[in-house]
Amino acid sequence: MAPAPPSSAPSPRRVFLCDTTLRDGEQTAGVAFSLDEKRAIARALDSAGVAEIEAGIAAMGDEEVAEIRVIVSEIRNAVPVVWCRLREHDLDMAARCEVTRVHFAVPTSEAQLAGKLRADRLWALSETDRLVRLATQRGYQVSVGAEDASRTDIDFLVDLANTAARAGAIRYRIADTLGILHPMATYGLVSNLVERVALPIEIHAHNDFGMATANTIMAATAGADYLSVTVNGLGERAGNAALEEVAAAMEAGGMATGIHLPSLADLSKTVARASGRALPEAKPITGDMVFAHEAGIHVDAILKQADTYEDPRCAPERFGRERRIVIGKHSGTAGLRAALRAANLPDDEATVTGLKPLLRDHAIRTKRPATPEDLSTLLRQLPPTFGPGGL
Missing domain, CATH: 3.20.20.70 (Aldolase class I)
Incomplete structure (x- = not known):
């Protein structure tokens, strides 16, 4: 041939x-x-x-x-x-x-x-x-x-x-x-x-x-x-x-x-x-938050397949950056569960369900994403009926 x-x-x-x-x-x-x-x-x-x-x-x-x-x-x-x-x-x-x-x-x-x-x-x-x-x-x-x-x-x-x-x-x-x-x-x-x-x-x-x-x-x-x-x-x-x-x-x-x-x-x-001109967090390509995701629908899809909300031509790794999953008011079950698991915190369904309203109040009050320490603090505010062994 x-x-x-x-x-x-x-x-x-x-x-x-x-x-x-x-x-x-x-x-x-x-x-x-x-x-x-x-x-x-x-x-x-x-x-x-x-x-x-x-x-x-x-x-x-x-x-x-x-x-x-x-x-x-x-x-x-x-x-x-x-x-x-x-x-x-x-x-x-x-x-x-x-x-x-x-x-x-x-x-x-x-x-x-x-x-x-x-x-x-x-x-x-x-x-x-x-x-x-x-x-x-x-x-x-x-x-x-x-x-x-x-x-x-x-x-x-x-x-x-x-x-x-x-x-x-x-x-x-x-x-x-x-x-x-x-x-x-x-x-x-x-x-x-x-x-x-x-x-x-x-x-x-x-x-x-x-x-x-x-x-x-x-x-x-x-x-x-x-x-x-x-x-x-x-x-x-x-x-x-x-x-x-x-x-x-x-x-x-x-x-x-x-x-x-x-x-x-x-x-x-x-x-x-x-x-002396600070970069806006949402500055295209180089801002701190341009590869961050919070909305539950987006995060759930991205965790399954990245290109659902990240085109390969503008994916973070193309620019030496990393994707961030941010936990806040609009977080859904998949993103919150992943964050809890990464922080070695309980991530069962009852805990996630009970945490969501506390997380939303926290986001409105602090105007920033929740850290692992914040999640730990919020978990302690849950009534004892939530979590493993509870409802």
């Missing part, structure tokens, strides 16, 4: 996560990282497998330049990037950071150009051409970002992208700076640009209406190969697309990201400590 032909199944499409926790993430109101915290975040990002790390804004001054240099020296796999305004001074400052990649942010909407810079589109096109050529001549790889792209007409976005491409840029970032896009609008914008622009597209989504992750996923679906994210969704105002959510969703959808998913929980905690 002839050997079977080799499999011709296509490889999953690859998208690249470009993290800006150290730049846009630190622009979160009230957040400031020490150098040691920046180093820890950069190392964790590098180990997790992000493609690029936006290391900071050199134009902030000598101290920032020195810190960027330290961060860059410790990055082993990701590409470090320095963020620049559309100014030659910013490029000169970036030159002191020992990087090979710079990013120019170009205001594109009328509100940004006229209101912030007292400039016009001709100026934006001219300066983009000049500075991208200058940076390229100096040996940098350059990406160009359209700031406030979601409030800019598509023809000008195309003109700017083509200007950047002719000058030598390697990528074009569109920023939903005010977070006003929704998923279908994002898909339309990105797919239009993919058809009309020669450069690879990057999306930078803000979360003002809670859609940054969804918009980023739709941008990838429409053809954006580069996804700008921050750990825990840090960023201006309501933040940016969360790295951990985007990575998990992309991988679940069959797109490779290069991210080591079990690294996400520790990465998330590292940034939470450094930012």
Whole structure:
């Protein structure tokens, strides 16, 4: 018998996560990282497998330049990037950071150009051409970002992208700076640009209406190969697309990201400590309670077969986490019996039946799950007719 032909199944499409926790993430109101915290975040990002790390804004001054240099020296796999305004001074400052990649942010909407810079589109096109050529001549790889792209007409976005491409840029970032896009609008914008622009597209989504992750996923679906994210969704105002959510969703959808998913929980905690922003318990992927179950119907089913309420693409073990069965007001017989058995406490039917109303009162009073010690205490409150030898 002839050997079977080799499999011709296509490889999953690859998208690249470009993290800006150290730049846009630190622009979160009230957040400031020490150098040691920046180093820890950069190392964790590098180990997790992000493609690029936006290391900071050199134009902030000598101290920032020195810190960027330290961060860059410790990055082993990701590409470090320095963020620049559309100014030659910013490029000169970036030159002191020992990087090979710079990013120019170009205001594109009328509100940004006229209101912030007292400039016009001709100026934006001219300066983009000049500075991208200058940076390229100096040996940098350059990406160009359209700031406030979601409030800019598509023809000008195309003109700017083509200007950047002719000058030598390697990528074009569109920023939903005010977070006003929704998923279908994002898909339309990105797919239009993919058809009309020669450069690879990057999306930078803000979360003002809670859609940054969804918009980023739709941008990838429409053809954006580069996804700008921050750990825990840090960023201006309501933040940016969360790295951990985007990575998990992309991988679940069959797109490779290069991210080591079990690294996400520790990465998330590292940034939470450094930012002083505690993680919500229900934070997708990395929150303490996102793989916890209490409702009796769910727990009974999960104890029989895990995938009844846990899809394998978002199962806890995929992220180096463990499932938790929580005991509380909505616990059913199966979950409560399992918890009692695990605590070496009586788990007969009469005991479980008598314990349920006490457990519900406890949950309402304490606003937390019951511990084994709580269960032991509640059992002592049962009348002697319950339990083995009783009813």
